[in-house]
Amino acid sequence: MKKLTINIKRAAICAAFLGLTFSCTKDLNREPFIESTSLAVYKDPANYKPLLAKIYAGLAVTGQEGPTGKPDIPESVINEGESQYIRNYWGAQELTTDEAVVAWKSDGTLVNYHTMDWTSSGDKIRGLYVRLIYQVVVANEFIRETTDAKMSGRGISIPEIKAYRAEARFLRALSYYHALDLFGNVAFVTENDPIGSFFPKQTNRTDLYNYVESELKAIEGDLVDARKNEYGRADKAAAWMVLAKLYLNAKVYIGQDKNTEALTYLNKVISSGYSLEGNYKNLFLADNHKSGENIFTVNFDGTRTKTYGGTTFLVHASVGGKMNAADYGIDGGWAGLRTTKQFVAMFDDARDSRAMFFKDGQNIEIDDITNFPDGYAVGKYKNLTSTGAAGSNPTFVDTDFPMFRLADAYLMYAEAVLRNGTGGDRTTALNYVNLLRKRAGASQVSTIDLDFILNERARELYWEGHRRTDLIRYGKFTTGTYLWAWKGGIKAGKAVEDFRNIFPIPAADITANPNLKQNSGY
Template sequence: MKVFGLKHISALGIMTAMLTVSSCVQDLDRQPFYDITSATVYNDPANYKKILAKVYAGLAVSGQQGPAGQPDISGIDEGFSTYLRQYWKAQELPTDEAVIGWNDGSLPDYHRMTWTSSNEFIAAMYNRLYYQIALCNEFIRETTDDKLSSRGITGTTATEAKAYRAEVRFLRALSYYHALDMFGNVPFVTENDAVGSFLPKQTTRAELFNYVESELKAIENDLVAARQNEYGRADKAAAWTLLTKLYLNAQVYIGQAKYTEAITYAAKVIGAGYTLDPEYRKLFLADNNKSPEMIFPVTFDGQNTKTYGGMTFLVHAPVGGSMNPADFGINGGWGGVRTTKNIVNLFSDPTGRIDKRAMFYTTGQNLEIADISTFTDGYAITKYKNITSGGAKGSDLTGDFVDTDFPLFRLADVYLMYAEAVVRGGSGGTTAQALQYVNALRQRAYGNTTGNVTALTLDFILQERARELYWEGHRRTDLIRFGKFTDASYVWPWKGNVKDGKGVADNLNLFPIPATDIVANPNLKQNPGY
């Protein structure tokens, strides 16, 4: 049912993209499955879109066959290993938005905030980032203007290949942005580095910030115009949204405020013709590919993207206790993920008004979390479903795998970033316009203007981001930007491994470089405090 995804990839395209990459993490080295090379595949431009699809699929699936059997990376259960599943856990589990009841390995350390450089889930996130970067580097390396010309690829075909290359550069910038945000000073490798075993140098956070910024600006003119690409593929608006995020967090990343730049690029996105989905709930259903609000999703399809990570995880894992899996279009719940009272309390309204974004399952659930491993401690969240807006089940009639896409970038986030940048003092925007954007979200939430606000503060914006964007992979970054992730001034249940929560060390604002990579690469220095 999706326009662009794994259904575009042949076995040849998958295998070649996998085999020709050079990893900068030693334990990701792969052995060829077939006797094929970059030369034999890239000589035929008909393969380019298939390989492009594999690069996009790197955000969603775990390996060469779904849902398991030929994993991309080693060192962790394949179902755990997908990019989106690991990214979501890293962004949500250490915060007030989510707890998970499973005791797999070092997974509980995320919410306790007791992780070390030996945490295998942090290592999986790191390894997945660099696997994705390696895929991107190979595509970019093999589609340079010179190589296209040497293969006799000209005209419309060459123009199309260059457009693909710009999209892959966006995807690489996205992964480097995630590395910048989560790990800070990291290994750096591009298409200009030789293929094979080598030890990459470590770049600084400031250098990586500049690189991501320069890449996104460099490809702007080569990307398809906003809202004109196939669904699920990057366009100019995706690059503008990522630049907005980069600039909004610049004070954290490089110690320089760039709120004016954030306003500039948010305004570009807003002016591109996206509109809010009339119903909030439809953004998280099996046909959310129809939403006019979606800027850049990670796409899933119950027939073609069979994985135990990604949205399969996000639809199944929150279902447990007395919840009925059929209400979510699935064959069974995994009884894992809930939220804390902090998020529930954000929706408290003494006037009795109902915010439709409050999607909690409370029957048999306790608001207080006495034991994280007990599913009924903590309210469940019903946000993601494998059911269409018309009530139909997803395409996988077994109920195992889902059609719901993950809204990585959507318009509501851009509205809130614009408003925050204005409140923080950026130029080029107005308070009146910021209020209009925020109230548009609240009018959708309440169904009328009764929830409108007349003034904006930073505290309110942080709360509104949680109300609007919870469980969409923003919370860790948001709390760090607002100085509340480690600080004792804001706590939640089991923060710092204490039932009522406590402040933790500031070094936790960055994850550690995995110990395995520190040992393997003498060029790397560990992040402070680990």
């Protein structure tokens, strides 16, 4: 499939009026950067795809220029380079777990993620929350302006417009799903709310769950069939994946088991034509867009989508100490990210090629969380192609971020079966697990249970933004049933309060919007 690339300059011109009219705080009331009007933008049929591209761009870049300049989110909220969607989402999902620690002493709020003593005033938590809301707002404007009535009133007929609108609704549902998982009870606004500054009401976790579910079901028929869209754009399978994740985690979100429903959509994903990549390592290289395993990616290009977040962050921040930056296709490392000995111990088969640790000069023990040599480095993502060629830019990385891929669907299928969902069977589940282990060179297994699946998800999907959600679903995130280095702020690890299963609504947003109430415990 053709890879979707985003021309940021063109998208910025078309998007100057997307997302500028609503805010949960006054900081998001932004002035457009060009002399034009929303009406003029939507009168031109040539602008609709770039407008849609801007919504996708919100997952990849941080403003109207790359890598910095004219930011989407004001610097008073968070530094632009640190405001990128994947960088914020990844930090919340990985640095809070056994899979990742960060060494940057000057950035206390990131270290707070791993020690699990974050507060509602942390800039990373606020940056994450505001980025999610910003994505929703940008999508809302596109959805509002592309109704059948408005298109007819303009005399514009674009055959693809229903699919475009469905993609925008998917992207909005994706961000609301992330908000549901991370924050639970957030400010809620759709295209039906008034234009202009106002205080949105706060939704609750159950209502948000129901909204995301209904939106994804509603758009299924209008989305492009699986594997028929441009690479990096949403198709039916991407929506099915979010639905399956919604259902697999339903016990956490709404107190109900929905494993049968999860299997319904996982069967659709698995039969939709995606295929396992032959070489696991190729999934995290600069030409990973060639793989038939990726269901939905956030696309990066060292020339067109320059950012200090995304995979640029994941590659640079992982390199330091005795690691040679050129071996990772970059011009220098930031000496930040490593992993814990508890995660390393997950790889109990020495033949497992997924264990991409750099050990030379690194200590397995983390005596000082802010010391880069403490903890094995992880070389999973690289700015090199599968043939060993360097990416197009040694500073900004070409590697796409795999948000959803087929291997995840296989492991979700196995877990849903083991959780007594109907519509699947244990023989098929075991086969899916062994397909992944065979690819990695690991030994085949004859039986599986839920604990094995959790560990296999760690081995297969580490550093892809799943671990926090997985540990919460298994009851191991805050409790003492599983400990890792510096969980709770001590080297041996300790249990923390259960209210940390969701993050706080940022204090600044609580102050600015009288409709918002803080999550319990904060």
